Amino acid sequence: MLINPTQDIRKIAINFLEKSVQERRLLLKEFGIARYDFLTQIPLTEANVICVVRFLQTPSQLKFPILIGVDLSGLILTDINFIRGNLTNANLRGTSLVNADLIFANFTNADLRDADLRGATLNETIWTGSLVDGCFFGEGVGLTLAQRKDLQHRGAIFSSSDDDV
Numbered sequence: 001m002l003i004n005p006t007q008d009i010r011k012i013a014i015n016f017l018e019k020s021v022q023e024r025r026l027l028l029k030e031f032g033i034a035r036y037d038f039l040t041q042i043p044l045t046e047a048n049v050i051c052v053v054r055f056l057q058t059p060s061q062l063k064f065p066i067l068i069g070v071d072l073s074g075l076i077l078t079d080i081n082f083i084r085g086n087l088t089n090a091n092l093r094g095t096s097l098v099n100a101d102l103i104f105a106n107f108t109n110a111d112l113r114d115a116d117l118r119g120a121t122l123n124e125t126i127w128t129g130s131l132v133d134g135c136f137f138g139e140g141v142g143l144t145l146a147q148r149k150d151l152q153h154r155g156a157i158f159s160s161s162d163d164d165v
Contacts, residue, residue, distance in 0.1 A: 013052035017044040033059045038077055045071045047091075073111075093131075103142070113155075122147075132156040 016027055016039075024040040033039075033055060042048045047069040054066050064084035071091045078096060084104040093111045099119040109129040118138030127147060133155030140148050140158050152158065 009053050009056055010049065013049045013056060014044065016052055016056075017042070017048060031056060031059055033062060036062065036065070038072070038075065038080060041072075041075050043071060047071050127151060130154075 016024060019027065021040045025034070025037070028034045028036060028039060036055065039052065039055065042051070048071055051067060051070045055062060065082060065086070067082070067085055067087045067090055069089045069091075070087070072095050073091045073093045074095060076096045077100060078098045079100065080097065081101045082105050083101055085102070086106045087110050088106055088108045090107070090110045092107075092115050094114045095112075096116045097120050098116055100117065101121050102117075102125055103121055104124045105122075106126045107128075107130045108126055111131045112135045113131050114134040115132075116136050118136060119141065120137075121142050122137075122140060123142030125143070125147070127150065131154075132151050134157065135151075135155070136157045137143070137148075137151065138159050140151075143151070148158065
């Protein structure tokens with residue numbers, strides 16, 4: 001299903017989010033963005049409609065996904081690659097991002113309460129205003145000592161070490 005400029009991309013996005021996981025996978029293949037399998041799991045919300053519209057409008061420019069405001073709460077996103085992903089205002093509450101590649105990801109004002117980031121690569125990430133109470137970082141691979149301390153003060157949990165607060 002190729003999208004042409006005369007089609008209402010918002011309606012296509014809503015229709016996509018109303019489909020089953022299997023139907024979504026087939027459509028992602030047709031759109032040439034099958035590597036973004038997490039789109040098969042996201043619920044139909046206004047924020048997710050906007051996210052899907054962004055993906056459909058510029059499928060060739062998705063190397064660094066724009067996920068502003070997306071609702072990924074409670075999803076299992078093990079090993080996902082969100083390098084340079086913009087997750088500003090994203091809902092990641094209770095999400096499993098175990099072993100995720102999150103280098104240069106922006107979590108400004110994101111909700112990561114009770115999320116699991118064990119084994120995630122977190123170099124050069126941005127955490128301004130993010131909610132991290134109960135978020136488990138494991139070793140916190142790639143975080144600076146200052147980031148680690150800041151996140152701990154805001155309720156993040158790390159594997160035991162000598163520098164814990």
